[in-house]
Amino acid sequence: MGEPSLALALRQVDAASAGQPEALYRAPAGGDQRARSAPWPDDPRQRQARVLAAVAWLSRWASLCLLLALGVGCGGLATAPATSAAPGTVRIYTSVVQTTVDPVVSGFQAAHPGSKVQVFRAPTGEINARIAADRRAGQVKADILWGTDPLSSFQYDQQSLFADYKPKDAGAVPAAYHTGTLWGTRLLNVVIVYRSNQTAPSGWHDLASPEFKNAVALPDPGFAGGALAALGYLSQAPGFGIDYYRSLKNNGAVQLRAMGDVTTGVAEARYKAGMGLDNDIRTAIAKGSPLKLAWPVEGAITFYSPISIFRTAADATAARAFVDFVISRQGQQLIAGSGWQPVRADVKGPAPLGAQVSPDWTAIARRQSELIAAYRGVFPG
Secondary structure, three states, X not given: OOOOOHHHHHHHHHHHHOOOOOOOOOOOOOOOOOOOOOOOOOOHHHHHHHHHHHHHXXXXXHHHHHHHOOOOOOHHHHHOOOOOOOOOEEEEEEOOOHHHHHHHHHHHHHHOOOOXXXXXXXXXXXXXXXXXXXXXXXXXXOOEEEOOOHHHHHHHHHOOOEOOOOOOOHHHOOHHHEOOOOEEEEEEEEEEEEEOOOOOOOOHHHHHOHHHOOOEEEOOOOOOHHXXXXXXXXXXXXXXXXXXXXXXXXXXXXXXXXXXXXXXXXXXXXXXXXXXXXXXXXXXXXXXXXXEEEOOOOOEEEEEEEEEEEOOOOOHHHHHHHHHHHHOHHHHHHHHHOOOEEOOOOOOOOOOOOOEEOOOHHHHXXXXXXXXXXXXXXXOO
């Protein structure tokens, strides 16, 4: 069908005034395909009012066509290519640091004008508590979970809370750093932080040596995602296991809460060394803290920070757009710029200083509760 003319608009106005509106797309009866209109009124004011009403009808028709252009189409607009709708509001639960979340969110909103992002940011343990409270109340109130470590997210995946999704740049994410529902966004390395006036520890076992007696701090794997990832790896690594944590405890090591708490405690000379994240340590050193970073000879424990979409997402379109952006080159550049190793090999970021080791996260996830219980037998919560 062709686009409406002023004549057809006049006919619609006349029909409406008679209480019998025409169907939007119906052609005039008879062989003449041009719209017929009623005779012009004698009163000039009536003629003006009639024309204005017809113009208003055309304006409404054009607006409707714009809304339908994605699928139905109207007249000439039907042949126009479909365009994706601008994202609406995406709600995110995340344990990712604010200095990374802020630039990524700002970049997303710049790339998607009009979009809104609502962020609840907290450590992994508090995120888990928030999700549990949401579920007790009915369903999770977020569209996306952007976590710190895969183990924390796997528990929800096993409960079928996440939707399958393949991002636009899925091929740029190595197979080791994603599943069908969890997509790696950055790589984190658990390494050793120590005071600059100390002898550098060469590996994890050095933290249990007499030189570091009563002077080592560890993060809580029940609270910090990085600590949980380290527990997952070390519990399975030859020569370590839960016995390694017992050796640390027997050597006077203490448990703090977050990874950052350990770095701060070492910087303040309350401890000589501890387990920390490479990004946190580099940031503290750049700010003048008397710290150094030791890359363990056994390898840094490397894990990926996954992003997932909840099945109950209120705005799945916005959620998918956000995931696409985070994994895009632009999103990865923003992540690298905030100090993290990007998951994409084609984006430059902080380079690892040695070997990187990782367990089979899926296998470890099946034993997560068992691991936490074993750990609590050494370091109570």
